[in-house]
Amino acid sequence: GLSQRWEMRASALDGHRRLVQLIDRTDSHAAEKMRVDFVANASHELRTPLASIIGYVETLADEAGEDPDIRARFLRIVLDEAKRIERLVEDLMSLSRIEADKFRPPSDTVDLGELIDDVAAALAGAHNGRGRDITLHVTPGLPMLTGDAVQLSQLLHNLIGNAMKYGRPGTPIRVEAAPAAAGMVRLVVADQGDGIAADHLPRLTERFYRVDAGRSRSLGGTGLGLAIVKHVVERHRGRLDIASIVGEGTRVTVMLRAADPAVILS
Numbered sequence: 166g167l168s169q170r171w172e173m174r175a176s177a178l179d180g181h182r183r184l185v186q187l188i189d190r191t192d193s194h195a196a197e198k199m200r201v202d203f204v205a206n207a208s209h210e211l212r213t214p215l216a217s218i219i220g221y222v223e224t225l226a227d228e229a230g231e232d233p234d235i236r237a238r239f240l241r242i243v244l245d246e247a248k249r250i251e252r253l254v255e256d257l258m259s260l261s262r263i264e265a266d267k268f269r270p271p272s273d274t275v276d277l278g279e280l281i282d283d284v285a286a287a288l289a290g291a292h293n294g295r296g297r298d299i300t301l302h303v304t305p306g307l308p309m310l311t312g313d314a315v316q317l318s319q320l321l322h323n324l325i326g327n328a329m330k331y332g333r334p335g336t337p338i339r340v341e342a343a344p345a346a347a348g349m350v351r352l353v354v355a356d357q358g359d360g361i362a363a364d365h366l367p368r369l370t371e372r373f374y375r376v377d378a379g380r381s382r383s384l385g386g387t388g389l390g391l392a393i394v395k396h397v398v399e400r401h402r403g404r405l406d407i408a409s410i411v412g413e414g415t416r417v418t419v420m421l422r423a424a425d426p427a428v429i430l431s
């Protein structure tokens with residue numbers, strides 16, 4: 166969390182008056198530390214696959230590269246590591262774009278049900294064979310949102326993607342969208358899987374925070390998915406809630422604002 170930091174400055178105005186200023190340094194200090202940590206983490210995440218690519222390519226350039234089996238195997242690894250770098254760079258670019266848009270409210274009219282259909286279809290296709298069913302429960306006539314369609318599809322992609330990665334094979338993933346009170350629309354993505362221990366929950370949306378880094382990496386995770394989700398929710402002035410029970414599963418709820426709050430007065 167943020168620790169309070171105050172700076173006091175006193176200066177003499179004249180013989181018997183002094184000017185005292187109390188300056189709040191809280192944000193600049195915490196923000197600076199976060200920025201330094203972020204650059205260090207991002208560099209580390211990029212360096213690991215790069216070192217591996219360099220090692221394998223050097224070996225391929227030697228006699229070892231003449232053996233067709235070794236060659237095929239090493240090229241596969243080089244490709245996987247290069248793709249990991251590509252995913253990282255894409256996520257880093259998404260994060261910086263969303264941050265750059267922070268003070269520009271989104272203005273597209275978005276049909277959330279349609280976005281859910283598109284993202285679920287794309288993910289179900291991509292993960293074919295993993296035995297993941299995505300069951301959709303979208304209330305008919307769901308109100309439109311005012312939002313950023315690209316960022317909201319990223320949000321859906323990351324949440325449904327996590328449910329597929331961390332849900333138990335063979336169990337369905339449930340996606341719900343329904344009108345809620347006070348002009349909001351509720352989106353829920355729920356899985357039956359590992360779950361997350363309570364002490365990790367508050368830190369999940371930090372950049373590069375993972376419960377099990379090895380597991381996340383082997384599933385193709387970058388550690389940035391939920392940080393992106395959090396930023397998208399903030400830009401939409403919505404709310405994010407992650408509830409989980411270890412060994413049972415995880416339920417992520419996102420509250421978003423309907424374009425015309427009057428349509429769901431309740």
Ligand code: ADP
Pocket residue numbers: 323327328331332356358359360361369374375376377381382385386387388389390391392415
């Ligand atoms: P990653 O790319 O590692 O999945 P995220 O930012 O999307 O990064 O999530 C951060 C961490 O939160 C993950 O590494 C994982 O430990 C945990 N997590 C996220 N979603 C789920 C889920 N649905 N079930 C269990 N753990 C999850």
